[in-house]
Amino acid sequence: MELHDVWFVVIAVLWTGYFFLEGFDFGVGVLTKLLARNRVEKRVLINTIGPVWDGNEVWLLTAAGATFAAFPDWYATLFSGFYLPLLVILVCLIVRGVAFEYRAKRPEEKWQRNWEQAIFWTSLIPAFLWGVAFGNIVRGVQIDATKEYVGTLFDLFNPYALLGGLVTLTLFTFHGTVFTALKTVGDIRVRARKLALVLGLVTAVVVTGFLSWTQVSRGDGTSLVAVAVAVAALVGAVGAIKTGREGWSFALSGVTIAAAIAMLFLTLFPNVMPSSLNPDWSLTVTNASSSPYTLKIMTWCAAIATPVVLLYQGWTYWVFRKRIGTQHIADAH
Known part of the structure; x- marks a missing residue:
């Protein structure tokens, strides 16, 4: 296996780690409106991810940085062609971080309520847009012979990509609901388990539809195995939460995310960004990668820092x- 193939796998693993970890804290952010009945319960939800949300975002920085260093042409085409959606995601992540830190800085109800609204929307919007972005990467976009994206913003919001957005939104919300049941006690835990059952069934339908569409249009035998693992794990997660085994349910929902991402990258390889105009103009692991020396240095750095x-x-x-x-929430909150 060549180093550019290795780094394609590494980037897939980094995105899997990001979606597994940031997925549940996006889900918890969405639950501040779907599950919490009052301000105290919102505080409980925020506290479940308070110590870890910023560490989860390190995986995004690493995935983007690895793409920039290992596949500069992929990075350039992706971030220029998807500029506005990715900018919206970036702004949401910035505002979201500020909301976590600033919400409790003043005691006024309006102040805290506005930041709670910000947490909800800046969790929901990126959860949807990441699915849209990856749906377009797998489907293929209008890339010309000079490796430039020549489509429009509206071309990115096609039915396949929009369904991909619904997949990440529902899957992350289900993942967050299971995490909430795993991390809380009392009535909020009971209601989280009940909500997870409903969300799990909706998520199963959406995920199965999207992965089946992907498999039929561009899959093979290996990707079919990943589809089967993803669907089976999701069904298992719903069954586990029904019996009150939140730990198993959380692990299985994580397996669902990992298998779904693996399936998308399996259907993508050896391309990193297919061209819908001409297959010969697609970006691949070969024509979009850095030099072998650069990849070698990156490999040594990753081997030391990752553990x-x-x-x-x-x-x-x-x-x-x-x-x-x-x-556990003080009366002052």
Whole structure:
């Protein structure tokens, strides 16, 4: 296997890690309106992800940085062609971070309510737009012979990509609901489990439809295995939450995300960004990659740094592993 193939796999793993981790905290942000009945319960939800949300975003920075270094032509075409949607995502992530930090800085109800609204919308919008972006990457976009995107903004919002957006939105929200049931106690935990059952069924329909569409249009035997794993894991996650086994349900919903991302990258390879105008103009792992020397240096750096990051982030989750409930929220909040 060539180094550019290795880095294609590494980038797929980085995106999987990002969607697994940021997926549940996007879901929790959406739940601040769907699940929480009052301000105290919103605070409980925010506290479940308070210690970890910023660490989860490191995976996005790493995935984008790895793409820039390993496949500069892919990075340039992707970020120029998808400029406005990615800019919206970036602005949402900035506002979302500010909302987490500023919400409790003043005691006025209006102040805190406005930041809570910001948390909801800046969780929902990126959760949807990431699916739209990856739907277009897999489907193919209008790339010309000079590796430039020549389509319009409206071309990105086609039926396949919009369905991809619904997949990430529903899957992340389900993932977040299971995480909430795993991390809380009391009435909010019970209601999270009930909501997860409903969301799980809706998510199963949307995910199955999208992956089936992808499989029929551009899949093979290997990607079919990934589809089967994703659907089976999602069904298992719904069954586990029904029996009150939140840990198993959370793990299986994570497997669903990982298998779905694997399926998309399997159908994509050896392309990194197909051209819908002419297959010969597609960006591939070969024509879009950096030099072998650059990839070699990156490989050594990743081999040294990655275990350290994983150990630190795992330790963070271990420290903040206990459940919380409304009784843990001070009256001042």
